[in-house]
Amino acid sequence: MLLLERASTSSRCYHSFHSTTPRVKEKRSVLSRDTLICRRRGNDRALLTRRENVNLGEKKNGDETVREEEQRVFEVVELFSGIGGMRLALERANVFTNDSSEVHFTAIDNNCNANAVYKANFENLSSKTRVLEGNIESFDVEHVLASSVDGCEILTLSPPCQPYTRKGKNRREKDARSTALARIIDIFEDAGEEKEESVGTRTTALPKRILLENVVGFELGTERERFIEALEKNKYHVKEFVGLSPETMLGVPVKRPRYYLLARRKELFRSFDIDGDDPPWMSSQNVTTAVEDIAQYFDKEVDIGLDVEEKKIKYWKFFDVVNVSSSSSKNNTDNVASTFTSGYGKTVFSGSFILKNGDIAKRDVNAKNAYRLVKDDDNESDEDFAKRVSKSVRYFSPTELCRLHGIKDDFVFPPSLSMRQQYKLIGNGISVHVVAKLLEYLFK
Numbered sequence: 001m002l003l004l005e006r007a008s009t010s011s012r013c014y015h016s017f018h019s020t021t022p023r024v025k026e027k028r029s030v031l032s033r034d035t036l037i038c039r040r041r042g043n044d045r046a047l048l049t050r051r052e053n054v055n056l057g058e059k060k061n062g063d064e065t066v067r068e069e070e071q072r073v074f075e076v077v078e079l080f081s082g083i084g085g086m087r088l089a090l091e092r093a094n095v096f097t098n099d100s101s102e103v104h105f106t107a108i109d110n111n112c113n114a115n116a117v118y119k120a121n122f123e124n125l126s127s128k129t130r131v132l133e134g135n136i137e138s139f140d141v142e143h144v145l146a147s148s149v150d151g152c153e154i155l156t157l158s159p160p161c162q163p164y165t166r167k168g169k170n171r172r173e174k175d176a177r178s179t180a181l182a183r184i185i186d187i188f189e190d191a192g193e194e195k196e197e198s199v200g201t202r203t204t205a206l207p208k209r210i211l212l213e214n215v216v217g218f219e220l221g222t223e224r225e226r227f228i229e230a231l232e233k234n235k236y237h238v239k240e241f242v243g244l245s246p247e248t249m250l251g252v253p254v255k256r257p258r259y260y261l262l263a264r265r266k267e268l269f270r271s272f273d274i275d276g277d278d279p280p281w282m283s284s285q286n287v288t289t290a291v292e293d294i295a296q297y298f299d300k301e302v303d304i305g306l307d308v309e310e311k312k313i314k315y316w317k318f319f320d321v322v323n324v325s326s327s328s329s330k331n332n333t334d335n336v337a338s339t340f341t342s343g344y345g346k347t348v349f350s351g352s353f354i355l356k357n358g359d360i361a362k363r364d365v366n367a368k369n370a371y372r373l374v375k376d377d378d379n380e381s382d383e384d385f386a387k388r389v390s391k392s393v394r395y396f397s398p399t400e401l402c403r404l405h406g407i408k409d410d411f412v413f414p415p416s417l418s419m420r421q422q423y424k425l426i427g428n429g430i431s432v433h434v435v436a437k438l439l440e441y442l443f444k
Contacts, residue, residue: 072101072102072150073101073102073103073104073150074096074101074102074103074104074150074153075104075106075150075151075152075153076090076103076104076105076106076152076153076154076156077106077108077144077145077152077154077155077156077207078105078106078107078108078156079108079136079141079155079156079157079158079159079180079184080108080109080136080157080158080159080160080180081107081108081109081114081115081118081131081156081158082109082111082114082118082158082425082428082429082430083114083117083118083121083425083426083429084107084117084118084121084122085158085405085407085429085430085431085432085435086156086158086211086430086435087105087107087118087122088406088407088411088432088436089406089430089432089435089436089438089439090154090436090439092406092432092436093436093437093439093440093443095439095440095443102127102128103127103128104127104128104129105122105127105128105129105130106130106132106144107122107129107130107131107132108131108132108133108134108136108139108144109131109133110133110134110135110136111425112133113417113421113424113425114425114428115131115133116414116416116417117412117413117414117417117425118131119131120412120413120414121411121412135180136180136181136183136184137179137180137183141183141184141187142187142205145187145205145206145207146205151205151206151207151208152205152206152207152208153207153208153209154207154208154209154210154211154442155207155209155210155211156210156211156212156213157181157184157210157211157212157213158212158213158214158429158430159180159181159184159212159214160180160181181223182223182226185223185226185227185230188206188227188230188231188233188234189226189229189230189233191206191230191233191234206234206265208264208265208268208269209262209263209264209265209269209442209443210231210236210261210262210263210264211260211261211262211263211435211438211439211442212227212260212261213258213259213260213430213435214258214259215258215259216242216243216257216258216259217259218259219240219242219259224261227261228261231263234265235265235266235267236263236264236265236266237263237264237265237266237269237270237271237272238261238262238263238272239261239262239263239272239273240259240260240261240262241259241260241262241438242259243257243258243259244257244258244260244434244438245257245258245431245434246404246406246431246433246434247291247336249281249433249434249437250281250433250434250437251290251291251292252291252292252404252406252431252433253291253292253293253294253297253335253336253337253404254294254336254337254338254339254340254404254405254431255336255337255338255339256339256340256405256431256434257339258430258431258434260434260435260438262438262441262442264442272441279437279440279441279444281437282441291335291336294322294335294336294337295324297400297403297404298324298354298400299397299399299400302394302397303397305419306394306395306396306397307390307393307394307395308353308390308393308394308395310390312348313386313387313389313390313393314382314383314386315348316373316385316386316389316393317372317373318348318349319348319353319372319373319393320337320338320351320352320353320367320370320371320372321352321353321354321355321361321370321371321372321373321393322335322336322337322352322353322354322355322371323335323355323361323371324354324355324356335371337351337352337396337404338351338352338370339351340352340396340401340404340405340423340426340427341427342423342424342425342427342428343424343427344395344396344401344423344424344426344427345395345419345420345423346420346423350427351396351401351427352396353393353394353395353396354393354394354395354396355371355373355392355393356392356393356394360373360374360375360388360389360392361373361374362374373389373393398413398419398422398423398426401423401426401427402426405426405429405430405431405432405433406431406432406433406434406436407426407429407432413425
């Protein structure tokens with residue numbers, strides 16, 4: 001795991017973060033409390049009512065007038081919300097613990113299947129939730145961030161990773177899928193500038209905290225440079241992590257190295273760099289973490305339909321397998337599942353398979369000692385070996401993937417979604433295990 005911290009706009013990787021930009025004062029919007037937030041889709045405009053705190057009441061206690069405690073409203077904005085991984089991480093981190101508080105969630109994503117999953121799991125809860133469907137560019141995000149009188153408590157972002165991956169040809173800011181993030185960065189760059197509106201002028205209400213997740217490689221792009229410069233301008237403490245992964249950080253037997261950016265307002269919160277303030281997982285990054293037995297994440301009863309298709313078995317030489325027969329060994333570090341991506345179930349390069357018969361697998365030194373299928377009998381044809389392999393290899397189930405990503409068994413997917421669609425949504429998600437720990441650190 002690499003910590004990226006910034007000393008100036010002309011340098012990238014330093015060991016301390018310093019901001020020399022004069023503080024930009026935040027101005028409260030003059031918009032009235034009943035101002036409507038507009039959602040744009042073409043020429044259509046859906047109206048979303050602005051939220052506000054419950055008014056203070058008064059009650060008589062003898063001759064005294066006792067004012068009731070104001071109910072605190074925490075506003076959470078999830079951009080690129082997916083199936084709700086960030087929200088699950090917030091719940092696990094338990095950062096909103098005040099009994100008199102209320103949490104409002106606004107989730108925005110352009111994937112209808114992801115939104116259906118989000119609604120199925122969160123829309124009927126006591127917390128107020130609104131799920132908005134569409135591209136980020138089609139919304140007035142400034143208004144969304146200002147939709148609570150107390151302001152946005154945290155903004156979470158998990159923008160499309162394809163612009164920063166080899167599969168996506170590393171086109172970065174030239175990729176059309178990066179325009180949504182560019183729009184968010186524009187908001188921070190323009191913060192502090194008054195904007196004329198029919199009801200008066202307003203300035204952008206910036207979130208108190210920010211958590212951004214993306215693939216390793218994001219830290220090399222100009223979007224990261226722009227975003228940090230904008231955060232510097234608006235007086236945020238910033239801390240970056242490159243390569244945080246569940247197996248090295250927490251001992252969860254799955255690889256998912258990612259880039260994370262944490263930020264919080266200097267005028268409200270202390271620096272991240274307080275001596276002795278680092279959590280245990282941060283100080284132990286250079287120490288080998290004991291990896292859990294992956295078998296505990298498996299289904300007790302395996303559903304049908306998890307067998308690998310015959311047309312894919314012929315690529316057995318490229319299978320990354322988890323060897324069940326060795327999972328109970330004392331050293332599980334060589335039996336960790338590879339990163340699951342949205343292509344799982346579609347290609348053989350998008351995650352690991354479960355191997356039920358360990359006799360046909362050996363560690364491959366060229367693949368960091370990962371297990372690979374090995375044909376020892378030179379007289380056996382590749383076709384015959386593939387047939388034998390097909391009886392011993394299966395996919396992880398969606399439930400098993402959820403467990404590895406920190407999603408509990410009570411999480412549901414609408415029955416209308418196929419297994420392939422579930423794989424895609426999970427592969428596009430986050431590690432709830434890791435993000436929950438980061439949120440605890442961010443809110444500390």
